Amino acid sequence: MERPGPSEEQTVFDTSSLVFLDLLGYVPLLRGFYRVVLPEAVSEELSARPGAPGSGVISLDWVEHRAPDARSVRRVRQEPPAVGRGETEVIALGIEFSCPVVLDDRKARLRARRAGLEITGTLGILLRLHRLGLASRGLEEDLRLLEETGMRISPELRRMVLDAGTREQEGR
Numbered sequence: 001m002e003r004p005g006p007s008e009e010q011t012v013f014d015t016s017s018l019v020f021l022d023l024l025g026y027v028p029l030l031r032g033f034y035r036v037v038l039p040e041a042v043s044e045e046l047s048a049r050p051g052a053p054g055s056g057v058i059s060l061d062w063v064e065h066r067a068p069d070a071r072s073v074r075r076v077r078q079e080p081p082a083v084g085r086g087e088t089e090v091i092a093l094g095i096e097f098s099c100p101v102v103l104d105d106r107k108a109r110l111r112a113r114r115a116g117l118e119i120t121g122t123l124g125i126l127l128r129l130h131r132l133g134l135a136s137r138g139l140e141e142d143l144r145l146l147e148e149t150g151m152r153i154s155p156e157l158r159r160m161v162l163d164a165g166t167r168e169q170e171g172r
Contacts, residue, residue, distance in 0.1 A: 010097050014103050036063045037097070064090070079114065083111035143162070
């Protein structure tokens with residue numbers, strides 16, 4: 001079984017995952033698993049809405065702020081599909097550091113996959129927290145809260161996540 005503990009592996013996060021995980025109250029738990037890296041564009045997006053979910057992440061002393069190299073950004077922008085500035089910088093830093101990225105946007109995940117990056121998203125992190133018994137609510141309740149706060153989860157993906165959570169519980 002996977003154990004929580006400080007991670008030495010950098011992981012580059014996009015805005016949406018931090019907003020959703022903050023809404024659930026799980027941001028503090030990230031410290032035990034990830035060396036959280038925020039690209040400049042993500043830091044700017046989070047700081048643009050003081051007091052909003054995710055905005056406090058930028059001031060955490062265990063979060064690294066990095067600007068991607070202009071060449072990496074150009075490389076990401078040159079290939080389809082086109083993605084936003086935050087996603088572009090997440091992918092660019094993932095390429096530079098050869099590290100995992102956390103993305104929820106479908107086009108951004110496709111672009112990161114084409115770049116050969118390891119990808120997870122809010123739901124992957126949520127499953128990990130539940131697998132380790134660190135979540136404060138049931139998986140179904142967390143999914144409902146995410147949907148109520150604006151995360152679009154298709155019925156098929158919802159079923160897959162719940163099935164994965166059920167298999168994990170049965171395996172204990």
